Amino acid sequence: MSQLRLFATGSEAEIADLFDRMSGLFEDDGYALSTRERDEARDIWEISIYFAEEDEETVRKRLDPLGAEFEREVLPEIDWVAKSLEGLSPVRAGRFLVHGSHDRERVRPCDVAIEIEAGQAFGTGHHGTTAGCLEMIEAEHKRRRFVRALDLGTGSGVLAIAIRKLQPMRVLATDIDPIATRVAKRNLRDNAVIHDVRVETAAGFHAPCFAEEGPFDLVVANILARPLMRMAPAIRNHLAPHGSVVLSGILASQRWKVLAAFNAQGFAHRRTLWRGEWVTLLLQ
Numbered sequence: 001m002s003q004l005r006l007f008a009t010g011s012e013a014e015i016a017d018l019f020d021r022m023s024g025l026f027e028d029d030g031y032a033l034s035t036r037e038r039d040e041a042r043d044i045w046e047i048s049i050y051f052a053e054e055d056e057e058t059v060r061k062r063l064d065p066l067g068a069e070f071e072r073e074v075l076p077e078i079d080w081v082a083k084s085l086e087g088l089s090p091v092r093a094g095r096f097l098v099h100g101s102h103d104r105e106r107v108r109p110c111d112v113a114i115e116i117e118a119g120q121a122f123g124t125g126h127h128g129t130t131a132g133c134l135e136m137i138e139a140e141h142k143r144r145r146f147v148r149a150l151d152l153g154t155g156s157g158v159l160a161i162a163i164r165k166l167q168p169m170r171v172l173a174t175d176i177d178p179i180a181t182r183v184a185k186r187n188l189r190d191n192a193v194i195h196d197v198r199v200e201t202a203a204g205f206h207a208p209c210f211a212e213e214g215p216f217d218l219v220v221a222n223i224l225a226r227p228l229m230r231m232a233p234a235i236r237n238h239l240a241p242h243g244s245v246v247l248s249g250i251l252a253s254q255r256w257k258v259l260a261a262f263n264a265q266g267f268a269h270r271r272t273l274w275r276g277e278w279v280t281l282l283l284q
């Protein structure tokens with residue numbers, strides 16, 4: 001059975017609006033949505049929804065009332081075996097080595113090893129945003145000690161595991177996606193840090209766990225530029241005085257917008273790490 005993509009283009013504001021409305025319509029059913037900037041100079045953005053061919057009628061019925069024009073693409077067949085093997089090679093970021101169970105023997109005595117099986121949640125260390133966060137976390141840990149950390153958008157739990165492995169401390173790890181929180185719990189257990197890490201399914205900051213576990217002196221959030229900008233006031237409200245914030249999921253071209261949103265909340269920029277087209281920011 002083929003996989004399909006329906007996609008629409010428009011200005012950043014139009015696509016942001018479409019994304020909000022499509023998230024409401026599709027997120028609970030597990031359809032994947034993505035947005036990307038196609039042409040910065042001409043303000044052309046694109047939103048896509050991915051699904052199996054047999055769901056096309058259902059998806060189109062839900063999209064019709066939105067009044068947007070969608071183009072159709074049949075996605076190429078992917079060799080999933082080769083693809084999944086690609087995702088299994090160990091990744092080094094600073095002192096961290098993120099690896100699967102089959103690569104345990106490659107861990108060196110000085111490594112901080114994080115064992116993650118490539119699976120249904122984002123965060124095997126291969127993406128520039130995860131690697132950037134790992135590097136930034138290690139650099140911050142060299143500079144100061146933390147007491148309570150928040151990993152917002154934990155995915156596989158990789159960053160929560162990294163933080164907890166650097167020093168004993170409480171960590172709250174949340175994700176909007178219940179599959180991610182299930183995977184994160186399994187990875188935290190496999191890495192023997194589950195007892196110090198509370199995992200919750202929560203969209204943004206709408207759950208009591210944030211007040212119960214916070215304020216945090218370290219917040220890491222590898223999400224996307226737009227939701228991060230929206231959450232800037234909430235991040236500030238849950239941050240302890242002099243706390244550090246590590247942000248990623250931000251394209252280099254979006255860096256200044258994210259900085260502006262956080263500057264407006266009283267944050268100062270401390271450092272940027274560049275990895276390919278992605279940046280990781282440290283704010284205080």
Ligand SMILES: C[S@@+](CC[C@H](N)C(=O)[O-])C[C@H]1O[C@@H](n2cnc3c(N)ncnc32)[C@H](O)[C@@H]1O
Nearest residue numbers: 122123130153154155175176177180203204222
């Ligand atoms: C790019 S992945 C990052 C995973 C992992 N932290 C890493 O660095 O590899 C982003 C994660 O954020 C979650 N997410 C997206 N929007 C969110 C929100 N508003 N609140 C909490 N989690 C969110 C997604 O479900 C996804 O698991």
